[in-house]
Amino acid sequence: MSKPRVATASLAGCFGCHMSILDIDDRILQLIELVEFDKSPIDDYKGFTQRCAIGLIEGGCCNAENVHVLQDFRKNCDILIALGECAICGGIPAMRNTIPLRECLAEAYLDGPTVHNPSRRIPDDPEIPRLLNRVYPCHEVVKMDYYLQGCPPPADAIWAALTALLTNRPIQLPYELLKYD
Amino acid sequence: MSESFTLTIDGVEVTAQPGQSILQAADAAGVYIPRLCAHPELEAFGACRVCTVKVNGRPQAACTTPATKGMIVENDTPELNEHRRSLIEMLFVEGNHFCMFCERSGNCELQALAYRLGIDAPRHDYQYPARTLDGSHPEVFIDRNRCILCGRCVRASRDVDGKHVFDFVGRGKGKRIWIDAESRLADTPLEGEDKAVEVCPVGAILRKGAAYAAPIGRRLYDHDPIGADIEAKRVGAPAAKGGKS
Secondary structure (H helix, E strand, O other), rough: OOOEEEEEEEEEOHHHHHHHHHHOOOHHHHHHHEEOOOOOOOOEEEEOOOOOEEEEEEEEEEEEHHHHHHHHHHHHHEEEEEEEEHHHOHHHHHHHHOOHHHHHHHHHHHHHOOOOOOOOOOOOOOOOOOOEEEEEEEEHOOOOOOOOOOOOOOOOHHHHHHHHHHHOOOOOOOHHHHOOO | OOEEEEEEEEEEEEOOOOOHHHHHHHHHHOOOOOOOOOOOOOOOOOOOOEEEEOOOEEEEEOOOOOOOOOOOEEOOOOOHHHHHHHHHHHHHHOOOHHHHOOOOOOOOOHHHHHHHHOOOOOOOOOOOOOOOOOOOOEEEEEEHOOOOOHHHHHHHHHOOOOOOOEEOOOOHHHHHHHOOOOOOOOOOOOOOOOOHHHOOOOOOOEOOOOOOOOOOOOOOOOOOOHHHHHHHHOOOOOOOOOOOO
């Protein structure tokens, strides 16, 4: 039987959660015995090659591309895990959610004290993904199956969750592995 | 002096003194009832309803209900804990609780209750309300993004500090903590050592210059859940779980 495939993505995140995946240290050797990585920054696959058992999503959705990637993951993965605070509640990027988008862009590109922008133009190249009106947690865009809290989630929590799912056991984190920071 | 009497909490007989609330009697007996707005040094308020227990089958706030002889109290039941989980989740989505950079993280009672109740994600949509922060005071700031309207600062300032710096204004969704000055915290008689500052269960009212004093791993709720100190008082209780470092 072929190994189950795991895909990962960083949406509006800082890659800290991916660092935490790598922080499982030498258990990553056990992990590659158990699974094959598909679309992921870890192996730099840009698209899905096959259907995946598990998708790990870091970050929420702040632009149209994030939404597209997340929907692609939902289509191609059996189980989606919201990895970390940003995927679960929007996190640091969601601090802009209390400020209208127009004001955010004006502060960043027109009125901020250190802005030098003689053209007075807010970047609008069609290649740049359009920003959403606010940052959306993943579960407000597609159905998410599991949530791993933390900023980033502890490597031990990621390891416990992955091995539980891969061996058909329920995810049960001890008290010290459920942390919101 | 009137005599002590007994009631049962989750089938265990507990001795109470006249004048004690259910919460106080439970605390003294080493039974933890989750709570947010109640504080041992402040008058009971009954705002958060997290301490709701069933008394002879009826839901009651344990902090405001006097203990009486022969009461049958249910506390640690799946149904009540589910209600508590809902309350905590609603508090999380109603404010802007960014634990990852909050100075109170690890020592926060709201967060600790979420840990104890095992909340992995709120089931409601986040509201992202626009709230204000006042950093005008030299020793203290108030960040209303993190306020859960427990009213501890209101009671502490009025009853302990004798100043009445804080009080509620507005209703419903617009309710918030306001101050006894036109607009700036700096114009109030508040001082850094006031009880009103000390009792905030979350990171809404904090003393400046004291952030991140304890590293991760040595904060209040890193290893032992909130309430472990109360449960350790129970006769014959096993030692608190997890290593204290």
